[in-house]
Amino acid sequence: MNTHSSFNKEIMGTAVRDACRKLDPRTQLRNPIMFIVYIGAIITTWFTVRDFVQVVGQPAFFTLQITLWLWFTVLFANFAEAVAEGRGKAQANALRSTRSQTKAKKVVSGRTTLVDAVELRKGDVVLVEVGEFIPGDGEIIEGMASVDESAVTGESASVIRESGGDKSSVTGGTRVLSDWIKIRITANPGETFLDRMISLVEGAKRKKRPMKLP
Structure with a gap:
Protein backbone atom coordinates (compact mmCIF):
# COMPACT_ATOMS: atom_id res chain seq x y z
CA MET A 1 0.00 0.00 0.00
CA SER A 100 -10.67 -1.56 -5.86
CA GLN A 101 -7.56 -2.95 -7.61
CA THR A 102 -7.27 -6.19 -5.66
CA LYS A 103 -8.26 -9.36 -7.51
CA ALA A 104 -9.43 -12.57 -5.86
CA LYS A 105 -9.27 -16.25 -6.83
CA LYS A 106 -12.77 -17.35 -5.89
CA VAL A 107 -13.12 -21.09 -5.34
CA VAL A 108 -16.34 -22.61 -6.69
CA SER A 109 -16.80 -26.39 -6.94
CA GLY A 110 -13.07 -26.93 -6.72
CA ARG A 111 -12.25 -24.46 -9.48
CA THR A 112 -10.84 -20.96 -9.13
CA THR A 113 -12.29 -17.94 -10.91
CA LEU A 114 -10.62 -14.53 -10.97
CA VAL A 115 -12.99 -11.81 -9.73
CA ASP A 116 -12.74 -8.30 -8.31
CA ALA A 117 -12.37 -8.24 -4.54
CA VAL A 118 -15.34 -5.88 -4.24
CA GLU A 119 -17.58 -8.64 -5.66
CA LEU A 120 -16.90 -11.02 -2.78
CA ARG A 121 -19.65 -11.72 -0.28
CA LYS A 122 -19.73 -13.26 3.18
CA GLY A 123 -19.29 -17.02 2.89
CA ASP A 124 -17.28 -16.99 -0.35
CA VAL A 125 -14.06 -19.01 -0.37
CA VAL A 126 -10.90 -17.64 -1.98
CA LEU A 127 -7.41 -18.96 -2.62
CA VAL A 128 -4.51 -16.60 -1.88
CA GLU A 129 -1.00 -17.57 -2.97
CA VAL A 130 2.45 -16.14 -2.31
CA GLY A 131 2.83 -12.48 -3.32
CA GLU A 132 -0.92 -11.86 -3.53
CA PHE A 133 -3.03 -9.50 -1.44
CA ILE A 134 -5.75 -10.94 0.76
CA PRO A 135 -8.96 -9.64 -0.87
CA GLY A 136 -11.13 -9.34 2.23
CA ASP A 137 -11.52 -10.05 5.93
CA GLY A 138 -11.91 -13.74 6.64
CA GLU A 139 -10.97 -16.96 8.40
CA ILE A 140 -8.38 -19.40 7.10
CA ILE A 141 -9.98 -22.79 6.49
CA GLU A 142 -7.00 -24.49 4.90
CA GLY A 143 -3.24 -23.92 4.75
CA MET A 144 -0.68 -21.81 6.56
CA ALA A 145 1.25 -18.75 5.41
CA SER A 146 3.47 -15.86 6.48
CA VAL A 147 1.50 -12.63 6.14
CA ASP A 148 2.71 -9.02 5.89
CA GLU A 149 0.25 -6.97 7.95
CA SER A 150 2.25 -3.73 7.96
CA ALA A 151 -0.39 -2.00 5.82
CA VAL A 152 -2.91 -2.19 8.66
CA THR A 153 -0.81 -2.58 11.81
CA GLY A 154 2.36 -0.64 10.97
CA GLU A 155 4.47 -3.58 12.18
CA SER A 156 7.21 -4.53 9.72
CA ALA A 157 7.61 -8.09 10.96
CA SER A 158 5.48 -10.70 9.25
CA VAL A 159 3.14 -13.01 11.18
CA ILE A 160 2.12 -16.63 10.74
CA ARG A 161 -1.54 -17.28 10.00
CA GLU A 162 -3.02 -20.78 9.84
CA SER A 163 -6.33 -22.59 9.95
CA GLY A 164 -7.78 -23.32 13.38
CA GLY A 165 -7.00 -21.65 16.69
CA ASP A 166 -6.63 -17.95 17.33
CA LYS A 167 -4.31 -17.26 14.36
CA SER A 168 -6.81 -17.97 11.63
CA SER A 169 -8.22 -14.46 11.18
CA VAL A 170 -6.86 -12.37 8.30
CA THR A 171 -7.51 -8.83 7.16
CA GLY A 172 -8.15 -7.58 3.66
CA GLY A 173 -5.31 -5.53 2.22
CA THR A 174 -2.55 -7.61 3.84
CA ARG A 175 -0.19 -9.70 1.69
CA VAL A 176 0.84 -13.35 1.71
CA LEU A 177 4.63 -13.72 1.74
CA SER A 178 4.92 -17.49 1.59
CA ASP A 179 2.91 -20.62 0.83
CA TRP A 180 -0.86 -20.39 0.28
CA ILE A 181 -4.11 -20.27 2.20
CA LYS A 182 -7.81 -20.74 1.57
CA ILE A 183 -10.01 -18.16 3.23
CA ARG A 184 -13.71 -17.98 3.95
CA ILE A 185 -14.81 -14.35 3.65
CA THR A 186 -16.53 -13.08 6.81
CA ALA A 187 -17.52 -9.52 5.81
CA ASN A 188 -19.61 -8.08 3.00
CA PRO A 189 -18.48 -5.01 1.02
CA GLY A 190 -18.75 -1.91 3.20
CA GLU A 191 -18.17 -3.91 6.38
CA THR A 192 -14.47 -4.79 6.05
CA PHE A 193 -11.59 -3.38 8.06
CA LEU A 194 -10.45 -1.31 5.07
CA ASP A 195 -13.96 0.12 4.67
CA ARG A 196 -14.03 1.08 8.35
CA MET A 197 -10.60 2.72 8.07
CA ILE A 198 -11.74 4.76 5.06
CA SER A 199 -14.88 5.82 6.92
CA LEU A 200 -12.87 6.87 9.98
CA VAL A 201 -10.39 8.88 7.91
CA GLU A 202 -13.06 10.60 5.84
CA GLY A 203 -15.41 11.03 8.79
CA ALA A 204 -12.84 12.80 11.00
CA LYS A 205 -13.35 16.08 9.16
CA ARG A 206 -17.14 15.75 8.96
CA LYS A 207 -17.41 15.23 12.73
CA LYS A 208 -16.13 18.75 13.38
CA ARG A 209 -18.94 21.18 14.15
CA PRO A 210 -18.84 24.95 14.61
CA MET A 211 -19.00 26.17 18.20
CA LYS A 212 -22.52 27.27 19.06
CA LEU A 213 -22.68 30.79 20.40
CA PRO A 214 -25.22 31.52 23.17
Whole structure:
Protein backbone atom coordinates (compact mmCIF):
# COMPACT_ATOMS: atom_id res chain seq x y z
CA MET A 1 0.00 0.00 0.00
CA ASN A 2 1.37 3.39 -0.94
CA THR A 3 1.84 5.91 1.83
CA HIS A 4 2.10 9.66 1.63
CA SER A 5 4.78 11.63 3.44
CA SER A 6 3.93 14.63 5.59
CA PHE A 7 6.25 16.63 3.29
CA ASN A 8 4.62 15.61 0.01
CA LYS A 9 4.81 18.72 -2.19
CA GLU A 10 1.21 18.47 -3.35
CA ILE A 11 -0.09 18.10 0.21
CA MET A 12 2.07 20.96 1.47
CA GLY A 13 1.01 23.27 -1.33
CA THR A 14 -2.65 22.55 -0.74
CA ALA A 15 -2.14 23.00 3.01
CA VAL A 16 -0.73 26.50 2.52
CA ARG A 17 -3.79 27.53 0.52
CA ASP A 18 -6.19 25.89 2.98
CA ALA A 19 -4.46 27.59 5.93
CA CYS A 20 -5.42 30.97 4.44
CA ARG A 21 -8.97 29.83 3.64
CA LYS A 22 -9.39 28.72 7.25
CA LEU A 23 -9.09 32.35 8.38
CA ASP A 24 -12.82 32.54 7.66
CA PRO A 25 -14.44 33.27 11.08
CA ARG A 26 -16.97 30.48 10.49
CA THR A 27 -14.11 28.00 10.22
CA GLN A 28 -12.32 29.40 13.28
CA LEU A 29 -15.50 28.91 15.33
CA ARG A 30 -14.95 25.16 15.14
CA ASN A 31 -12.04 25.44 17.57
CA PRO A 32 -12.96 27.59 20.62
CA ILE A 33 -9.34 28.01 21.78
CA MET A 34 -8.01 29.08 18.39
CA PHE A 35 -11.06 31.30 17.91
CA ILE A 36 -10.03 33.24 21.04
CA VAL A 37 -6.48 33.58 19.66
CA TYR A 38 -7.96 34.68 16.34
CA ILE A 39 -10.05 37.40 18.04
CA GLY A 40 -6.99 38.46 20.03
CA ALA A 41 -5.00 38.80 16.80
CA ILE A 42 -7.70 41.02 15.31
CA ILE A 43 -7.85 43.23 18.42
CA THR A 44 -4.07 43.66 18.67
CA THR A 45 -3.94 44.40 14.95
CA TRP A 46 -6.43 47.22 15.50
CA PHE A 47 -4.30 48.62 18.36
CA THR A 48 -1.16 48.39 16.22
CA VAL A 49 -2.78 50.28 13.35
CA ARG A 50 -4.19 52.87 15.78
CA ASP A 51 -0.78 53.45 17.36
CA PHE A 52 0.82 53.67 13.93
CA VAL A 53 -1.58 56.43 12.90
CA GLN A 54 -1.49 58.35 16.18
CA VAL A 55 2.31 58.31 16.51
CA VAL A 56 2.91 59.23 12.86
CA GLY A 57 4.18 55.92 11.55
CA GLN A 58 5.83 54.72 14.76
CA PRO A 59 3.75 51.81 16.12
CA ALA A 60 4.35 50.45 19.61
CA PHE A 61 6.80 47.61 19.01
CA PHE A 62 5.46 45.52 21.89
CA THR A 63 1.94 45.57 20.41
CA LEU A 64 3.36 44.82 16.97
CA GLN A 65 5.28 41.81 18.28
CA ILE A 66 2.20 40.44 20.06
CA THR A 67 0.18 40.90 16.89
CA LEU A 68 2.71 39.06 14.75
CA TRP A 69 2.96 36.16 17.21
CA LEU A 70 -0.81 35.79 17.44
CA TRP A 71 -1.23 35.73 13.65
CA PHE A 72 1.66 33.27 13.38
CA THR A 73 -0.05 31.00 15.92
CA VAL A 74 -3.36 31.12 14.05
CA LEU A 75 -1.78 30.47 10.66
CA PHE A 76 0.46 27.69 11.96
CA ALA A 77 -2.52 25.94 13.62
CA ASN A 78 -4.49 26.23 10.38
CA PHE A 79 -1.54 24.91 8.40
CA ALA A 80 -1.01 21.93 10.71
CA GLU A 81 -4.70 21.05 10.53
CA ALA A 82 -4.67 21.36 6.73
CA VAL A 83 -1.63 19.04 6.49
CA ALA A 84 -3.38 16.45 8.67
CA GLU A 85 -6.51 16.66 6.53
CA GLY A 86 -4.42 16.32 3.36
CA ARG A 87 -2.65 13.25 4.68
CA GLY A 88 -5.97 11.75 5.75
CA LYS A 89 -7.45 12.29 2.30
CA ALA A 90 -4.37 10.76 0.64
CA GLN A 91 -4.54 7.77 2.98
CA ALA A 92 -8.23 7.24 2.23
CA ASN A 93 -7.52 7.38 -1.50
CA ALA A 94 -4.69 4.85 -1.12
CA LEU A 95 -6.92 2.50 0.87
CA ARG A 96 -9.73 2.84 -1.67
CA SER A 97 -7.31 2.16 -4.52
CA THR A 98 -6.00 -0.95 -2.79
CA ARG A 99 -9.51 -2.28 -2.31
CA SER A 100 -10.67 -1.56 -5.86
CA GLN A 101 -7.56 -2.95 -7.61
CA THR A 102 -7.27 -6.19 -5.66
CA LYS A 103 -8.26 -9.36 -7.51
CA ALA A 104 -9.43 -12.57 -5.86
CA LYS A 105 -9.27 -16.25 -6.83
CA LYS A 106 -12.77 -17.35 -5.89
CA VAL A 107 -13.12 -21.09 -5.34
CA VAL A 108 -16.34 -22.61 -6.69
CA SER A 109 -16.80 -26.39 -6.94
CA GLY A 110 -13.07 -26.93 -6.72
CA ARG A 111 -12.25 -24.46 -9.48
CA THR A 112 -10.84 -20.96 -9.13
CA THR A 113 -12.29 -17.94 -10.91
CA LEU A 114 -10.62 -14.53 -10.97
CA VAL A 115 -12.99 -11.81 -9.73
CA ASP A 116 -12.74 -8.30 -8.31
CA ALA A 117 -12.37 -8.24 -4.54
CA VAL A 118 -15.34 -5.88 -4.24
CA GLU A 119 -17.58 -8.64 -5.66
CA LEU A 120 -16.90 -11.02 -2.78
CA ARG A 121 -19.65 -11.72 -0.28
CA LYS A 122 -19.73 -13.26 3.18
CA GLY A 123 -19.29 -17.02 2.89
CA ASP A 124 -17.28 -16.99 -0.35
CA VAL A 125 -14.06 -19.01 -0.37
CA VAL A 126 -10.90 -17.64 -1.98
CA LEU A 127 -7.41 -18.96 -2.62
CA VAL A 128 -4.51 -16.60 -1.88
CA GLU A 129 -1.00 -17.57 -2.97
CA VAL A 130 2.45 -16.14 -2.31
CA GLY A 131 2.83 -12.48 -3.32
CA GLU A 132 -0.92 -11.86 -3.53
CA PHE A 133 -3.03 -9.50 -1.44
CA ILE A 134 -5.75 -10.94 0.76
CA PRO A 135 -8.96 -9.64 -0.87
CA GLY A 136 -11.13 -9.34 2.23
CA ASP A 137 -11.52 -10.05 5.93
CA GLY A 138 -11.91 -13.74 6.64
CA GLU A 139 -10.97 -16.96 8.40
CA ILE A 140 -8.38 -19.40 7.10
CA ILE A 141 -9.98 -22.79 6.49
CA GLU A 142 -7.00 -24.49 4.90
CA GLY A 143 -3.24 -23.92 4.75
CA MET A 144 -0.68 -21.81 6.56
CA ALA A 145 1.25 -18.75 5.41
CA SER A 146 3.47 -15.86 6.48
CA VAL A 147 1.50 -12.63 6.14
CA ASP A 148 2.71 -9.02 5.89
CA GLU A 149 0.25 -6.97 7.95
CA SER A 150 2.25 -3.73 7.96
CA ALA A 151 -0.39 -2.00 5.82
CA VAL A 152 -2.91 -2.19 8.66
CA THR A 153 -0.81 -2.58 11.81
CA GLY A 154 2.36 -0.64 10.97
CA GLU A 155 4.47 -3.58 12.18
CA SER A 156 7.21 -4.53 9.72
CA ALA A 157 7.61 -8.09 10.96
CA SER A 158 5.48 -10.70 9.25
CA VAL A 159 3.14 -13.01 11.18
CA ILE A 160 2.12 -16.63 10.74
CA ARG A 161 -1.54 -17.28 10.00
CA GLU A 162 -3.02 -20.78 9.84
CA SER A 163 -6.33 -22.59 9.95
CA GLY A 164 -7.78 -23.32 13.38
CA GLY A 165 -7.00 -21.65 16.69
CA ASP A 166 -6.63 -17.95 17.33
CA LYS A 167 -4.31 -17.26 14.36
CA SER A 168 -6.81 -17.97 11.63
CA SER A 169 -8.22 -14.46 11.18
CA VAL A 170 -6.86 -12.37 8.30
CA THR A 171 -7.51 -8.83 7.16
CA GLY A 172 -8.15 -7.58 3.66
CA GLY A 173 -5.31 -5.53 2.22
CA THR A 174 -2.55 -7.61 3.84
CA ARG A 175 -0.19 -9.70 1.69
CA VAL A 176 0.84 -13.35 1.71
CA LEU A 177 4.63 -13.72 1.74
CA SER A 178 4.92 -17.49 1.59
CA ASP A 179 2.91 -20.62 0.83
CA TRP A 180 -0.86 -20.39 0.28
CA ILE A 181 -4.11 -20.27 2.20
CA LYS A 182 -7.81 -20.74 1.57
CA ILE A 183 -10.01 -18.16 3.23
CA ARG A 184 -13.71 -17.98 3.95
CA ILE A 185 -14.81 -14.35 3.65
CA THR A 186 -16.53 -13.08 6.81
CA ALA A 187 -17.52 -9.52 5.81
CA ASN A 188 -19.61 -8.08 3.00
CA PRO A 189 -18.48 -5.01 1.02
CA GLY A 190 -18.75 -1.91 3.20
CA GLU A 191 -18.17 -3.91 6.38
CA THR A 192 -14.47 -4.79 6.05
CA PHE A 193 -11.59 -3.38 8.06
CA LEU A 194 -10.45 -1.31 5.07
CA ASP A 195 -13.96 0.12 4.67
CA ARG A 196 -14.03 1.08 8.35
CA MET A 197 -10.60 2.72 8.07
CA ILE A 198 -11.74 4.76 5.06
CA SER A 199 -14.88 5.82 6.92
CA LEU A 200 -12.87 6.87 9.98
CA VAL A 201 -10.39 8.88 7.91
CA GLU A 202 -13.06 10.60 5.84
CA GLY A 203 -15.41 11.03 8.79
CA ALA A 204 -12.84 12.80 11.00
CA LYS A 205 -13.35 16.08 9.16
CA ARG A 206 -17.14 15.75 8.96
CA LYS A 207 -17.41 15.23 12.73
CA LYS A 208 -16.13 18.75 13.38
CA ARG A 209 -18.94 21.18 14.15
CA PRO A 210 -18.84 24.95 14.61
CA MET A 211 -19.00 26.17 18.20
CA LYS A 212 -22.52 27.27 19.06
CA LEU A 213 -22.68 30.79 20.40
CA PRO A 214 -25.22 31.52 23.17
